[in-house]
Amino acid sequence: MKRFVVLASIAPLLLIPAGAVALPSGLPSPDDSVTELEAKDDTVVTSIPDGVSLDDIRTAENTEKLTTALHDILGYEASLQAGSDPSTVVLNWKGEVPAELAELQQNPPAGTELIIRKSKYSEDELRKAGAALLLNARAKSGEPLIAYVTPAEDFSGLKASVRGEADDTRSTNELEADLERIAGTPVTIRSRQASVTGLARQNDSSPWFGAGIMRKDSTNSTCSLGVAAVTPGGYGRLISAAHCDPGGNAAWRTAAGTLITSGGTNVTVRHPSIDAMRIDPEGGTSPKVWSGGYGSSSSR
Structure with missing residues (x-):
């Protein structure tokens, strides 16, 4: 059984090589009482675009077609995740939910359920926070500390993987506190991994x-x-x-x-x-x- 989960403009992993991204100038503070979306080029739209019909969504016959229709209407890249309920689509959204989507949540296509879940941070905020970690987080020895950063599933912060070979004796709790100060968002360390040597999931080759x-x-x-x-x-x-x-x-x-x-x-x-x-x-x-x-x- 699979659940098709729509995550607003977030790739499965956020991978940013050091030096490839300009340092963020600062992150907006999350506001639990946000009433409207911030205007940013790469975040979700504030309303359904003018002249766009919702007919494709209302007539979607299953979750696959509902997900595809949401992609087309909202105009941002989405990510699918496995779950236990094949009839559910979950949409993470920061800010006030457009009336059209609220109505769709109340009256979804037959055989499907749309869950609109409020996000603490936007996609843009988490990308900036992830870039800050990759560029600034250092081990006690001065080596780069972070291997990968990915947004939390509910957009409440970041998950980070720490390079296992980095010379750093801080506890996980100490590291998380230090990383949160750099990112400006909550950070959970999900692993301390060794560097990739030879062929691996991250470093494959032909065949x-x-x-x-x-x-x-x-x-x-x-x-x-x-x-x-x-x-x-x-x-x-x-x-x-x-x-x-x-x-x-x-x-x-x-x-x-x-x-x-x-x-x-x-x-x-x-x-x-x-x-x-x-x-x-x-x-x-x-x-x-x-x-x-x-x-x-x-x-x-």
């Missing part, structure tokens, strides 16, 4: 496995590869989620920087309604998947 991490060249946002496949003609392909690249033309690399595909005609959104994208990678594919955690080097 490619399924379930690897891929990083978009143009934005440094990351997604995961679903499966490695072979066409009837014997050509290796990788399958990922279409919402990672709605235009179907981006170049992708591994988290470690190895080129997976140069993009263009090598990336095709095959089935938008089921959120599927096909990638023609550099080299071939292998009938294996990476297993374990996001830093895993084990496969099966």
Whole structure:
């Protein structure tokens, strides 16, 4: 059973290499009594765009079509997560909920349930906070401390992974307190990981496995590869989620920087309604998947 969860403009992982992002000048304080959305280029819209019909949403026959329609109407990239209820779509939203969406929540398409959940922080705020951690957080030895940063599922703060090889003796509670001062948001440390050496989920190469991490060249946002496949003609392909690249033309690399595909005609959104994208990678594919955690080097 799966739940299709819509997260406003957030990639599955936020991966920002040091030096690639300007330091944020400051973060707005979250306000639990927010009554309207802040006007920002990359956050959710304040209302349904003029002239856009909600008919596609009201007539959605299942959660897949409801999710696709929400993507199209609201105009931002969404992320799907597995859950236990196949009929539910969860929309995280900071600020006052537009009347059109409130009405849709009360009267969703038959067989579906729309949950609009208020978020403490916006996507833009959490991206700035994550950039601040990646650029400024240092171990006692002066080494970069953070391996990865990702927003909390409910947008209440950040989750951070600390480099296991960094020379730092602070307790987890001490580290979290120090990181919160840098980010300006709550930070939860989810792991202390060793650096990636050799082939791993973050550092794959041809022949490619399924379930690897891929990083978009143009934005440094990351997604995961679903499966490695072979066409009837014997050509290796990788399958990922279409919402990672709605235009179907981006170049992708591994988290470690190895080129997976140069993009263009090598990336095709095959089935938008089921959120599927096909990638023609550099080299071939292998009938294996990476297993374990996001830093895993084990496969099966």
